[in-house]
Amino acid sequence: MDFEPYIVRVNQYLRTCLPSQGSLTEAMHYSVLSGGKRFRSILTYAVANSFQTDLNLADSSACAVELIHAYSLIHDDLPAMDDDDMRHNQPTCHKRFGEAHAILTGDGLQTLAFSVLANDNNLSTQVRIALLQALTHAAFEMAEGQSIDLSVVSKAVDVDVLKNMHEKKTGALISCCVKLGVLICACDANDSQILGRFAKDIGLAYQIQDDVLDVLAPENVLGKKQNSDADKDKPTYPALIGMDKAKKTYQQLYERASAQIGQLSVNAYELHQLTQRLQSRQF
Amino acid sequence: MDFEPYIVRVNQYLRTCLPSQGSLTEAMHYSVLSGGKRFRSILTYAVANSFQTDLNLADSSACAVELIHAYSLIHDDLPAMDDDDMRHNQPTCHKRFGEAHAILTGDGLQTLAFSVLANDNNLSTQVRIALLQALTHAAFEMAEGQSIDLSVVSKAVDVDVLKNMHEKKTGALISCCVKLGVLICACDANDSQILGRFAKDIGLAYQIQDDVLDVLAPENVLGKKQNSDADKDKPTYPALIGMDKAKKTYQQLYERASAQIGQLSVNAYELHQLTQRLQSRQF
Numbered sequence: 001m002d003f004e005p006y007i008v009r010v011n012q013y014l015r016t017c018l019p020s021q022g023s024l025t026e027a028m029h030y031s032v033l034s035g036g037k038r039f040r041s042i043l044t045y046a047v048a049n050s051f052q053t054d055l056n057l058a059d060s061s062a063c064a065v066e067l068i069h070a071y072s073l074i075h076d077d078l079p080a081m082d083d084d085d086m087r088h089n090q091p092t093c094h095k096r097f098g099e100a101h102a103i104l105t106g107d108g109l110q111t112l113a114f115s116v117l118a119n120d121n122n123l124s125t126q127v128r129i130a131l132l133q134a135l136t137h138a139a140f141e142m143a144e145g146q147s148i149d150l151s152v153v154s155k156a157v158d159v160d161v162l163k164n165m166h167e168k169k170t171g172a173l174i175s176c177c178v179k180l181g182v183l184i185c186a187c188d189a190n191d192s193q194i195l196g197r198f199a200k201d202i203g204l205a206y207q208i209q210d211d212v213l214d215v216l217a218p219e220n221v222l223g224k225k226q227n228s229d230a231d232k233d234k235p236t237y238p239a240l241i242g243m244d245k246a247k248k249t250y251q252q253l254y255e256r257a258s259a260q261i262g263q264l265s266v267n268a269y270e271l272h273q274l275t276q277r278l279q280s281r282q283f
Numbered sequence: 284m285d286f287e288p289y290i291v292r293v294n295q296y297l298r299t300c301l302p303s304q305g306s307l308t309e310a311m312h313y314s315v316l317s318g319g320k321r322f323r324s325i326l327t328y329a330v331a332n333s334f335q336t337d338l339n340l341a342d343s344s345a346c347a348v349e350l351i352h353a354y355s356l357i358h359d360d361l362p363a364m365d366d367d368d369m370r371h372n373q374p375t376c377h378k379r380f381g382e383a384h385a386i387l388t389g390d391g392l393q394t395l396a397f398s399v400l401a402n403d404n405n406l407s408t409q410v411r412i413a414l415l416q417a418l419t420h421a422a423f424e425m426a427e428g429q430s431i432d433l434s435v436v437s438k439a440v441d442v443d444v445l446k447n448m449h450e451k452k453t454g455a456l457i458s459c460c461v462k463l464g465v466l467i468c469a470c471d472a473n474d475s476q477i478l479g480r481f482a483k484d485i486g487l488a489y490q491i492q493d494d495v496l497d498v499l500a501p502e503n504v505l506g507k508k509q510n511s512d513a514d515k516d517k518p519t520y521p522a523l524i525g526m527d528k529a530k531k532t533y534q535q536l537y538e539r540a541s542a543q544i545g546q547l548s549v550n551a552y553e554l555h556q557l558t559q560r561l562q563s564r565q566f
Contacts (some may be wrong), residue, residue: 100364111393140394194472
């Protein structure tokens with residue numbers, strides 16, 4: 001299964017959505033078009049495609065989740081936050097453009113995400129509003145999750161706190177990617193519930209795996225600093241429950257996610273493949 | 284004319300919109316409910332009221348513009364931006380809660396503004412989408428305006444650059460407050476155009492007046508540091524065209540704005556009064 005066409009597709013759409021002039025243009029292009037796995041938008045496309053929905057209807061959602069993700073990375077990388085210098089194998093936005101400009105670039109990208117959805121005339125206003133409700137909800141949870149993340153640095157927390165933080169910080173937006181697909185396809189209640197559980201599992205799995213890869217993957221593969229969680233004294237799954245158990249936890253979550261989508265009323269081959277691809281990712 | 288009922292009203296609505304639990308709650312309440320003139324929301328209410336529109340339909344818009352304004356102040360006050368310590372006679376958000384938390388609080392408030400509009404079930408989805416299109420457009424311009432503002436520090440700029448910056452940084456959101464009122468009332472094209480010109484004039488007037496008051500008003504009245512523009516070597520209207528001409532410019536803009544709304548198909552008494560109140564404001 002080749003997900004590259006989705007990556008090409010969302011990158012094309014992102015280029016049309018990003019401003020072509022104005023004071024924030026260069027930094028926005030630099031940060032949004034510098035790579036990234038595009039896993040979130042692939043997820044939205046894959047859900048839409050599983051239900052044989054016209055992918056044109058999914059473009060704005062795919063683009064919006066990538067814009068929200070890009071804005072969150074720019075702000076998370078700031079010196080006052082995670083203070084990271086590298087992202088996608090290039091200097092972070094604030095290293096390249098300065099802190100003030102990076103803050104505003106993130107601010108503008110968040111705005112743009114909602115603007116792209118509000119202005120998609122291919123979708124009815126009802127669907128657009130449903131998408132905006134879902135995406136604003138997820139973006140709010142994400143900001144909360146990041147603030148919890150900062151508040152637990154150097155603190156002893158239990159797995160429940162960590163799980164809650166991961167579900168908000170990373171899981172909410174990943175769940176939302178699936179939810180947007182569901183809303184575009186107007187899936188029935190049963191499929192919608194199955195996909196909701198699937199999304200929740202892969203959202204948490206993805207972040208636990210990130211914790212693991214932060215320790216195990218080399219920097220040139222990660223595209224950012226290795227062991228950054230430990231350096232910042234952040235609680236992680238490997239630190240809390242041990243590396244082996246952390247690996248097992250995310251693998252089980254991916255497997256449960258895969259089993260769930262087997263119950264969909266449509267062929268879930270593509271979502272299975274995507275889940276497998278995620279499970280075996282190295283960065 | 285007493286605008287206090289609108290202030291009470293928007294504050295009540297803001298309290299219901301702000302989260303009551305979660306990691307960003309305290310900082311959001313601190314920053315949003317600490318005062319402020321509420322001029323932007325009054326403007327939306329006053330337009331709605333002029334067209335005898337049920338004010339319940341304007342609550343979410345009034346609230347959304349105040350949330351966008353509040354988020355922009357929190358981010359503008361950051362050390363990397365304007366580095367201001369006081370706002371509304373209390374320490375700025377980052378002084379009270381730290382920089383990281385202030386960035387996330389601003390981020391969350393921006394999200395919340397769009398969420399409030401998307402979730403207002405009193406309005407049709409068509410109207411909600413129109414409001415969201417207008418507000419995302421204005422919020423994007425505002426971020427651009429702020430980035431221009433930072434880029435012209437210590438630089439010689441001409442009045443056109445300053446005007447463009449002011450129109451984006453302050454004017455766009457003020458214009459949007461009127462626009463949201465127009466969309467809620469579904470004004471006819473003629474009234475809509477008149478109000479568009481009115482909004483543009485008071486938007487620019489308001490910012491020129493801010494430049495003037497920054498020099499002339501004492502700190503306890505401003506609620507923030509006096510002469511902060513000059514201290515930061517920012518270009519301003521008084522610096523560029525002289526204090527007398529700057530005063531005259533904003534007064535003429537307010538007068539033209541007032542004359543324009545005389546041509547509305549409805550009684551513009553309240554908007555006249557509001558314009559007069561703005562013109563004579565001391566902070």
